[in-house]
Amino acid sequence: MIEVEELTKNFGVTTALNRISFRVKKGEILGFLGPNGAGKTTAMRILTGFLTPTSGTARIAGFDIQRQSLQARRKIGYLPESAPIYRDMYVRDYLRFISTIKGMTGPEGKRRIGSVIEDCGLDQVRNRIIGKLSKGYRQRVGLAQALIGDPDILIMDEPTEGLDPKQIIEIRNLIKNLGGNRTVILSTHILPEVSMICERVIILNEGKLIAVDTPENLNRSLTKHSQIMLGVRGPAEQITAVLQSVPGVLKVECRDDFLDSMLSFNVEVSQTEDIRSRLAEKIISNRWELLELRSTSLSLEDIFIKLVTREEEEPSV
Amino acid sequence: MKTWWTLFKREFASFFVSPVAYVVLAIFLIITGILFYSNLLWYYQNSFGMFQDPYMIRSMNLTDDLIRPLFANISVILMFMIPALTMRLFAEEKRSGTIELLLSYPVRDSEVILGKFSATLTFFVVILLLTLVFPVFLYAVSEPETGPMITAYLGCFLMGASFIAVGTFASSTTENQIIAALLAFGLNLTFWIVGWISPPGTGTMSTVLQYLSIIEHYDPLTQGILNSKDIIYFLSVTVLFLFLTNRVLLSKKWRG
Numbered sequence: 356m357i358e359v360e361e362l363t364k365n366f367g368v369t370t371a372l373n374r375i376s377f378r379v380k381k382g383e384i385l386g387f388l389g390p391n392g393a394g395k396t397t398a399m400r401i402l403t404g405f406l407t408p409t410s411g412t413a414r415i416a417g418f419d420i421q422r423q424s425l426q427a428r429r430k431i432g433y434l435p436e437s438a439p440i441y442r443d444m445y446v447r448d449y450l451r452f453i454s455t456i457k458g459m460t461g462p463e464g465k466r467r468i469g470s471v472i473e474d475c476g477l478d479q480v481r482n483r484i485i486g487k488l489s490k491g492y493r494q495r496v497g498l499a500q501a502l503i504g505d506p507d508i509l510i511m512d513e514p515t516e517g518l519d520p521k522q523i524i525e526i527r528n529l530i531k532n533l534g535g536n537r538t539v540i541l542s543t544h545i546l547p548e549v550s551m552i553c554e555r556v557i558i559l560n561e562g563k564l565i566a567v568d569t570p571e572n573l574n575r576s577l578t579k580h581s582q583i584m585l586g587v588r589g590p591a592e593q594i595t596a597v598l599q600s601v602p603g604v605l606k607v608e609c610r611d612d613f614l615d616s617m618l619s620f621n622v623e624v625s626q627t628e629d630i631r632s633r634l635a636e637k638i639i640s641n642r643w644e645l646l647e648l649r650s651t652s653l654s655l656e657d658i659f660i661k662l663v664t665r666e667e668e669e670p671s672v
Numbered sequence: 673m674k675t676w677w678t679l680f681k682r683e684f685a686s687f688f689v690s691p692v693a694y695v696v697l698a699i700f701l702i703i704t705g706i707l708f709y710s711n712l713l714w715y716y717q718n719s720f721g722m723f724q725d726p727y728m729i730r731s732m733n734l735t736d737d738l739i740r741p742l743f744a745n746i747s748v749i750l751m752f753m754i755p756a757l758t759m760r761l762f763a764e765e766k767r768s769g770t771i772e773l774l775l776s777y778p779v780r781d782s783e784v785i786l787g788k789f790s791a792t793l794t795f796f797v798v799i800l801l802l803t804l805v806f807p808v809f810l811y812a813v814s815e816p817e818t819g820p821m822i823t824a825y826l827g828c829f830l831m832g833a834s835f836i837a838v839g840t841f842a843s844s845t846t847e848n849q850i851i852a853a854l855l856a857f858g859l860n861l862t863f864w865i866v867g868w869i870s871p872p873g874t875g876t877m878s879t880v881l882q883y884l885s886i887i888e889h890y891d892p893l894t895q896g897i898l899n900s901k902d903i904i905y906f907l908s909v910t911v912l913f914l915f916l917t918n919r920v921l922l923s924k925k926w927r928g
């Protein structure tokens with residue numbers, strides 16, 4: 356459905372995208388993951404025709420984005436970063452405008468607007484001015500706008516950015532449900548979001564594509580070690596020493612958690628076997644109070660750091 | 673065509689939610705009203721005085737002594753006011769990022785430009801129609817010549833179209849509306865005064881600079897002289913600046 360080949364974009368001396376190639380199959384949900392300035396937005400802007408690539412090509416449903424730009428754009432619904440929509444318009448007028456511009460008029464357009472309003476939960480705000488809506492609702496209008504042409508492809512740049520946790524969940528569910536058999540590309544900073552929604556992930560860093568895989572594989576290959584968090588009341592040094600002595604433990608970090616008047620231990624362990632019960636046993640047999648024990652996965656930052664450093668060590672990845 | 677019409681309607685409607693448009697409309701009508709009244713006063717005082725002077729009385733007429741100075745004044749006001757109408761067109765879309773979405777729809781750049789241009793031109797025509805109260809008043813109290821009145825309005829319309837094209841271009845180059853307005857005003861003024869630096873005589877330099885000057889082409893129209901070269905001049909300026917706008921949009925896609 357989407358074929359990207361050797362896409363490069365330079366802004367003056369900065370290279371925002373460096374020979375990116377990937378393909379997205381019909382119906383697939385693909386995530387762009389990467390730190391700030393990685394080139395996610397630039398890649399989306401090229402696909403949606405707002406920027407022209409310095410070199411390389413991309414095809415959308417078989418249409419070249421440069422030579423057959425109009426046909427390619429007809430296939431796409433796009434939600435840019437922070438949903439830039441006309442703030443001085445009423446929701447219903449705005450959606451009507453979008454539907455005519457995407458070539459949906461008459462009864463067909465009316466029906467489409469109606470169903471999109473329902474899908475995006477915009478019924479109560481249809482007669483309000485967009486600029487006066489809350490951020491979450493503006494985001495929904497943005498999503499509605501992308502969906503109106505009933506596009507085969509949806510491209511969304513950080514669709515959950517800046518929303519409160521409840522709205523994030525709602526928007527995520529919307530995206531999952533509305534995806535249907537559409538091909539979806541979305542970008543995010545949030546790793547769990549990717550594993551929740553996406554079937555495949557592309558990791559970008561400084562304009563380069565450094566990994567393409569399923570979220571599960573990425574997690575597995577990147578996290579050779581896992582972490583266990585323990586909350587204990589007792590003498591810090593002795594506990595650290597005892598934990599160190601447990602086989603399978605690689606590293607122990609101790610932090611004073613003043614709020615709960617307990618010590619937090621971050622224990623890095625190799626992933627070959629589960630040693631959580633052995634750690635608990637040690638604490639209890641020493642008559643210290645075990646208040647908390649849970650395994651924590653690596654955060655997105657850790658993964659970025661690992662990937663980026665790995666890349667520097669072995670540039671052929 | 674359909675796309676253009678959709679874009680036109682949205683753009684035209686957005687004038688009526690913009691306070692700037694109302695301010696421009698009000699100021700324009702008030703100032704032209706004052707000018708009309710003062711010109712009229714001047715005209716009547718002088719023409720009464722001239723009854724005593726049999727030489728002068730034949731040379732005073734509505735076209736040359738009322739319509740022509742009035743429209744000369746109006747053209748100066750337009751030079752200031754039209755940039756205030758056009759500054760928003762692209763600059764605001766760029767600042768708020770809506771242009772990114774607009775250009776992701778299946779629309780041609782030229783349709784976007786023409787939609788914005790024609791909507792502004794239509795709003796300008798609405799303003800011009802409101803000034804028709806002045807000629808209506810003249811017809812009520814006197815017998816002005818109809819021909820010069822029509823060509824004067826045509827000149828106003830053509831000059832307005834050129835200024836709007838210049839303003840559209842200026843707006844496409846920046847995301848700052850104030851810069852867009854200043855740039856448009858600067859360009860208008862340049863076209864206005866370029867004739868002043870033309871050397872005396874009929875050399876090539878002089879001919880070219882005279883040809884570029886707006887006044888050279890506008891003044892005949894306010895006197896009722898209809899020349900195709902004047903009309904072609906205004907149309908060329910309009911087309912040239914719309915074309916340049918298209919180039920700016922294209923180059924933004926390359927440079928980011």
Ligand SMILES: Nc1ncnc2c1ncn2[C@@H]1O[C@H](COP(=O)(O)OP(=O)(O)OP(=O)(O)O)[C@@H](O)[C@H]1O
Nearest residue numbers: 366369371389390391392393394395396397398928
């Ligand atoms: N219009 C532009 N002009 C110059 N440089 C640009 C432009 N747009 C992007 N860049 C640069 O290109 C690089 C990639 O930017 P991009 O916006 O694609 O990153 P991103 O992955 O979307 O980041 P974020 O997570 O912050 O949204 C950055 O270094 C940025 O400074």
Ligand SMILES: [Mg+2]
Nearest residue numbers: 395396436512
């Ligand atoms: Mg971005």
